[in-house]
Amino acid sequence: MKEADYYESTNGVVVMVEPYSQKEQIQQVVYRILDANLDRTREGLRIIEEWCRFGLNNVQLAGECKYLRQELAKWHTAEIRAARDTVGDIGTELSHPQEEQRSGIKSLLQANFCRVQEALRVLEEYGKLHNLNMGKAFKQMRYRVYTLESNLMGYQRHQLLWRSHLYLVTSPSDTLLATVESALKGGLTLLQYRDKNADDTVRLEQATKLRQLCHAYGALFIMNDRVDLALAIDADGVHLGQQDMPIAMARQLLGPQKIIGRSTTNSEEMQKAITDGADYIGVGPIYETPTKAGKAAAGLEYVRYAAQNSPIPWFAIGGIDANNINDVIDAGAERVAVVRSLMQAEQPTLVTQYLLSQLNRVKPQQESIQN
Ligand SMILES: Cc1ncc(COP(=O)(O)OP(=O)(O)O)c(N)n1
Ligand SMILES: Cc1nc(C(=O)O)sc1CCOP(=O)(O)O
Numbered sequence: 378m379k380e381a382d383y384y385e386s387t388n389g390v391v392v393m394v395e396p397y398s399q400k401e402q403i404q405q406v407v408y409r410i411l412d413a414n415l416d417r418t419r420e421g422l423r424i425i426e427e428w429c430r431f432g433l434n435n436v437q438l439a440g441e442c443k444y445l446r447q448e449l450a451k452w453h454t455a456e457i458r459a460a461r462d463t464v465g466d467i468g469t470e471l472s473h474p475q476e477e478q479r480s481g482i483k484s485l486l487q488a489n490f491c492r493v494q495e496a497l498r499v500l501e502e503y504g505k506l507h508n509l510n511m512g513k514a515f516k517q518m519r520y521r522v523y524t525l526e527s528n529l530m531g532y533q534r535h536q537l538l539w540r541s542h543l544y545l546v547t548s549p550s551d552t553l554l555a556t557v558e559s560a561l562k563g564g565l566t567l568l569q570y571r572d573k574n575a576d577d578t579v580r581l582e583q584a585t586k587l588r589q590l591c592h593a594y595g596a597l598f599i600m601n602d603r604v605d606l607a608l609a610i611d612a613d614g615v616h617l618g619q620q621d622m623p624i625a626m627a628r629q630l631l632g633p634q635k636i637i638g639r640s641t642t643n644s645e646e647m648q649k650a651i652t653d654g655a656d657y658i659g660v661g662p663i664y665e666t667p668t669k670a671g672k673a674a675a676g677l678e679y680v681r682y683a684a685q686n687s688p689i690p691w692f693a694i695g696g697i698d699a700n701n702i703n704d705v706i707d708a709g710a711e712r713v714a715v716v717r718s719l720m721q722a723e724q725p726t727l728v729t730q731y732l733l734s735q736l737n738r739v740k741p742q743q744e745s746i747q748n
């Protein structure tokens with residue numbers, strides 16, 4: 378705030394500066410707050426926009442960031458800018474260790490969304506002191522930013538699903554976390570927590586730890602069977618079998634951004650899963666397996682059908698291991714899900730790397746088409 382009475386020398390001429398009235402002093406402070414938070418919002422949006430533009434090549438998301446920046450600029454008037462006093466701002470030296478830490482793009486985006494939303498809230502509250510419409514405009518903008526965040530995070534999640542070729546479904550294990558971490562180190566990007574017998578307290582505890590671990594490695598975390606637990610621990614999605622909750626009901630509970638997977642054993646189930654809005658499907662069991670004892674094998678014929686007919690990602694599952702994965706790939710699979718191959722592996726990192734290397738290899742027919 379300015380001193381009450383003081384003199385200022387301009388071009389050698391001594392002039393007396395009229396002291397601000399108390400009302401004017403408060404107005405100057407409000408302008409400084411508005412100025413700082415308009416800048417903060419614009420900078421945060423720009424950081425998010427760059428990722429939408431260069432990282433995702435997504436015109437809609439980048440366009441929305443740009444639109445919000447332009448709306449913001451309309452409020453950044455000359456009188457608000459004139460109140461800026463960077464030298465006298467005691468806040469420029471303040472920082473928090475968390476501001477220095479960014480574990481990846483997701484944490485960078487989340488930190489900047491947080492910054493933008495906080496700044497918009499400040500603009501909304503202090504803006505009301507300046508102009509009633511400003512409060513309303515920034516409230517609307519804050520809701521638009523929430524929608525942008527949800528769309529962007531959902532988009533990233535679905536992109537990662539499409540990029541995932543190996544899916545580990547867990548089984549109960551004394552070394553659950555260590556095994557999963559080994560697979561993540563090998564490049565795993567998709568994990569499902571499956572324990573058919575544990576108590577919910579145990580499930581919640583293990584799922585929370587696994588979700589944190591997956592996110593630390595930039596991998597997706599899916600909950601088997603249980604929409605309520607998926608919601609409780611903020612999983613990336615849920616996997617539902619034919620006997621589990623209908624997809625439409627799960628979608629209502631989870632919203633459009635979360636992933637819903639569906640098991641299928643034949644073409645009818647596959648077509649229904651697709652029309653019901655599944656994000657991916659399980660295709661199996663390809664071979665009979667003790668992990669799902671008593672379920673008849675659907676066989677490689679069903680893999681061939683899926684390869685020709687599924688417009689969404691699908692994972693061949695059931696009895697797949699390092700010895701037979703190439704038969705499954707040759708039948709048309711680009712993605713597989715496994716339990717025992719990784720959960721019982723002595724070196725899950727190496728097995729993950731091997732399975733991924735097979736899934737990533739260029740298939741002979743594709744090679745000949747390209748040449
Ligand atoms: C990727 C994937 N595909 C299929 C299944 C099996 O789901 P479901 O039929 O519901 O059987 P349970 O796993 O619940 O025993 C799956 N879990 N994951
Ligand atoms: C959980 C599950 N679902 C299947 C299905 O076909 O829907 S097969 C399966 C178990 C797969 O385990 P493994 O890799 O140890 O054979």
Ligand SMILES: [Mg+2]
Pocket residue numbers: 601602616617618621
């Ligand atoms: Mg199930």
